[in-house]
Amino acid sequence: MNFEVLIPISLFVCIAYAIKVVVDARVRHRMVVTGGSEELVNAVLRDEELRRRHSSLRWGIVLLSLAVGFGLIQWFGWQEVTPGMIAVLAGATGLGNLVFFAVSRKLG
Structure with missing residues (x-):
């Protein structure tokens, strides 16, 4: 390295x-x-806390979906970087973001 x-x-x-x-x-x-105003300060702090929580949720879901993508690549036995391998990783990332969107809509 x-x-x-x-x-x-x-x-x-x-x-x-x-x-x-x-x-x-x-x-x-x-x-x-x-x-x-106290209401303004509390609203800003609540918003920051919610944003932090959603950020952690997003990264958790995206990294989990990427792990599934890498697992699929290992399972299929792909050794060289090919467009199919990149597509699996890009699809896993996109799927993770879509799952986060659905979860955040349910939570919010």
Whole structure:
């Protein structure tokens, strides 16, 4: 594995995530300090929590469907990358997103 490429990429991702966390915290702090209504603050926090929960659900469903796709590839014994193999993985990803959409509509 090429660690010369992986290390700068992971550093960039960590810096971008740290900036996002700081900006989100500052926005929440300003909302509270400027005297935003309690209803507004509670609505924003509830919305963030729901978004976080749905994000975890989406990634769980998509990764599970990708695991099924990789399992099918292993089961069929495909060894080389072919358009059929890519189609199975793309179809599994799409199916996972559609399942998430259906589940989130039922939950919401």
